[in-house]
């Protein structure tokens with residue numbers, strides 16, 4: 356899959372220089388690698404070429420160290436289980452900082468640190484943090500190599516586990532490095548797990564399976580487009596291409612350069628008549644985004660193809676339409692809840708070549724997690740490495756356990772994932788988990804109303820996370836933890852984009868698969884049946900279906916949403932689209948309070964939208 360390097364790349368001791376391949380001419384890259392090495396003091400520097408040989412050597416060493424547990428090759432070839440430290444299992448939002456020059460540019464929804472002070476503190480932490488280890492230099496491209504929407508980055512890391520994941524999640528290696536010419540812009544990302552093997556006195560300690568540090572910092576410097584991450588080896592804290600680059604730094608770059616970096620899946624739909632549609636959809640975590648990205652439509656004749664499951668970069672094209680690429684090359688999916696019934700496509704994707712983190716191990720040497728099969732295995736080794744039986748009374752897999760797998764293994768992958776110009780969007784969808792208020796589907800009245808819908812996305816807290824169950828959490832555009840600048844300015848950027856796109860702008864929709872009746876039962880079957888809502892959206896784009904105008908948006912006119920064969924009654928349909936004026940007025944009050952924190956930076960259009968909604972509710 357990856358080309359053999361033109362220049363052989365070998366690990367050499369640090370004293371011999373930065374050990375860059377001869378073709379690297381970008382002085383800022385060479386200087387930066389030298390500076391980070393001088394600070395972190397690794398024993399060796401290895402420039403990753405992304406080759407099969409490199410993968411073989413890294414996995415061989417990690418197996419020998421007991422870090423990677425090879426799965427049974429007969430059931431899950433070339434796949435591994437990794438168990439993290441129980442204190443390092445998820446993104447750490449309270450340790451994530453936007454270090455913009457001015458605090459108000461980070462805005463009220465981000466943690467902020469003064470960049471100079473933060474860099475000082477980071478330099479102290481990174482000083483000697485790679486002693487005794489190899490520093491890997493990981494060049495990568497987000498998006499197709501050389502594509503007009505793509506961006507280049509280089510992560511240095513002392514985690515070979517992060518290297519293996521980056522090789523799956525990005526186009527990583529020599530081909531990406533070769534694109535960084537003398538003057539090419541690239542994003543630097545520094546990562547250390549913060550567990551040196553040699554102390555400043557030269558005393559060596561043994562390594563452990565999951566090195567990390569209780570002190571964690573995930574820092575972003577938007578103005579200088581830099582990322583520094585310390586103390587964690589897990590997911591978005593360590594794979595700096597993902598949330599750190601593609602969303603936090605990406606969103607900032609997008610604002611400066613006239614594009615959008617979004618927490619959205621991208622899906623291609625084909626109707627029975629052979630017409631194609633492209634949609635991008637933003638959902639907060641735990642709202643079924645991966646399932647929608649890999650949906651198997653239940654409606655005869657419709658097909659769905661996957662282009663992305665998590666991140667979309669959107670840019671106006673020469674024809675004035677909005678084009679989307681998925682900058683990633685793999686899925687870093689949540690394992691629990693993924694099974695043959697809920698997401699057969701994901702289950703087929705992970706047939707092999709997959710890194711599993713914090714799932715359970717079966718006696719056959721395969722993986723298991725809650726929701727994978729109906730039949731619960733009689734015995735497992737749980738994510739912490741302890742014996743487990745169904746009577747154990749605890750989760751076998753961690754709730755945030757993951758699979759990392761190449762997107763090219765996805766059986767529903769669209770050829771258009773390879774398209775460097777992206778796909779033209781017909782619709783943008785915002786979703787959330789809401790037992791009340793939000794209709795099954797509603798069309799925004801116009802772009803500004805759509806931005807208002809995106810800005811007010813909220814989701815009910817589930818029992819899996821901290822907080823009060825059922826409590827509403829605002830997650831505007833599903834970007835709350837991922838926007839690299841002031842959220843109010845981000846909304847303004849979306850409003851400006853609407854002006855730029857004009858009549859070419861995609862239509863905006865809101866969906867909610869999770870509405871419940873008074874007895875607490877879901878009113879809508881969800882999963883593959885969500886294709887019915889997607890069909891309605893496509894038909895609507897073509898002007899083929901009628902709407903009912905409600906205060907909250909345009910919903911399907913009676914009979915225009917296909918529910919043939921579903922066990923959904925007329926009364927259920929009425930409840931799925933009911934607008935309770937009192938509850939909506941209360942929601943408007945919450946929105947006003949939410950907006951208030953942005954002060955003068957809140958775009959006037961959103962205040963106007965809120966007032967208009969109140970008016971429509973009267």
Ligand code: OXD
Pocket residue numbers: 446590591640665687
């Ligand atoms: C993710 C997330 O991992 O949103 O995609 O947390």
Ligand code: MN
Pocket residue numbers: 618665
């Ligand atoms: Mn995500």
